[in-house]
Amino acid sequence: MSKRTTIHDVAKAAGVSVATVSKAVNGRYGVASATVERVNEVVRELGYESSLVASSMRSRATGVVGVLVADFEPFSAEILKGVGLALRDSRFDLLAYSGSKHGQSEGWERRSLSRLSGTLIDAAIIVTPTVVGASSEIPLVAIDPHTGRADLPTVESDSLEGARMATRYLVELGHTRIGFLAGRPDLRSAVLRESGYRLALSEAGITYDPHLTRVGMYHPRTARDAAMALLRIPRPPTAIFAANDLSAIAILEVAHQIGLEVPRDLSVIGFDDIPEASQFSSPLSTIRQPMRRLGAEAAKMLVLLLNGEPLPATHLVLPTRLVPRATTAPPRTDSAQADSSRRR
Structure with a gap:
């Protein structure tokens, strides 16, 4: 042949x-x-x-569905696995394409669609877009959509309830100074996770303190800088909820760097449950979102659109759940915590 x-x-x-x-x-x-x-x-x-x-x-027509991502990081990799499984028995092949050469450069989706539409792909799934809409002649579905209004189908996890569960869990452990490392403010997930964090504090009678919030942008390098700043304030948090696991892992690295023990000195919980989260010597507590199912549901939407069939729903929200592991524990006593703060 x-x-x-x-x-x-x-x-x-x-x-x-x-x-x-x-x-x-x-x-x-x-x-x-x-x-x-x-x-x-x-x-x-x-x-x-x-x-x-x-x-x-x-x-x-090409018989190919594209998955457009800014970068092949753990979240996107799990999405791709879900899309691949959903398309396995269909007539469509999968093309994974990283369209951002400079991290989260704005508008990478439009450039990618311009290159691929009509010749290489018949439809596309856009993961964590940077723009409200992406003009295209082919069917599109967005995973973890932008904050702005878009007239395209979307699939996302229940970020509000997930963040509420994470923060409420830290409160139930006894923490009252709970920090938050926020995600990309242009993504709906980041906005909802901050809202869930604030909601849980309010329900517990804890006043929101803006000094305990920093923006990590869902990116490890930015998250490390933000975590360092958060842990250097005069009265640092005893626990931190990070808007994604990569940011939570960055917090663990910073804590180790400045001599804090997790969870004795600091509790940390993330969001995603990427494979790496359970592989540390101290596995990461986190909120599990069904990443592979996100990809699978988006793929099913595209296949229906390509077959000219109506969608049962154009905006799908999937449930999340708490996964407590080794990086969270009740706070230390006031005297022990004060000694820990002085060491920082």
Whole structure:
């Protein structure tokens, strides 16, 4: 059996990029006519009968669903596994694409869709978008959507209740100075997790203290700086709820760096339950969201849209649950905590 020709083969033979091949075969603006002719000649020469590019040129369909992520971090990896499982018995293949070369650069979804739509993918799942909407001629579903109003289907976890459970759990352990490391403020999940944190404090009769909140942006490097600042204030928290597990892990690293023992000196709880959360010598307490199911439900939505079928619901919210582990415990006595604070 002869080797299947790919779009990368076409790009190499034509001496252009994959993006240029995509634009050329779709007649998009920005490619010189001589380049378009060269690309089309290569397509004909290579006998593209089974390739995605050739089939899309003939039928305007590829049979491929794209998952667009800013970065292949643990949350996105679990989403991809869920999408893959949901598509296993369907007629659609999966293409995973990281469209942000600079972390969370705004608008990476639009650039990615411009490159992939019509030639490589028939529909897309966008994970943690940076914009309210992404104009496209193909069906789209967003996972962990933006705070702004978007006219596309969305799938997310119950961030409000999850954050409420995490904070209430720390309160029930006896903590009253509870810090919060917030996520990306442009994502609905981050806004709801802060609301859940504040709600649980209010229900416990604890006054919200803005000095106990820092923004970690869901990113380890930013979270480390935020955690250090939070633990250096005159009266630091005895417990911290982080809006995602990567931020919680960053808190653990900072605590170790400045000589705090977890959970004796500081309790830490995250949100996600990524695989890494249970693999530490002291496994991380967290709020579990069904990440693989998020991907699976988004994939099911796309398949229905591609088949021209109505969606049972356009905005799906999945439940979360508390997973207590080794990084949370009741606070130390006032005298012991004071000694710990002086060491910081």
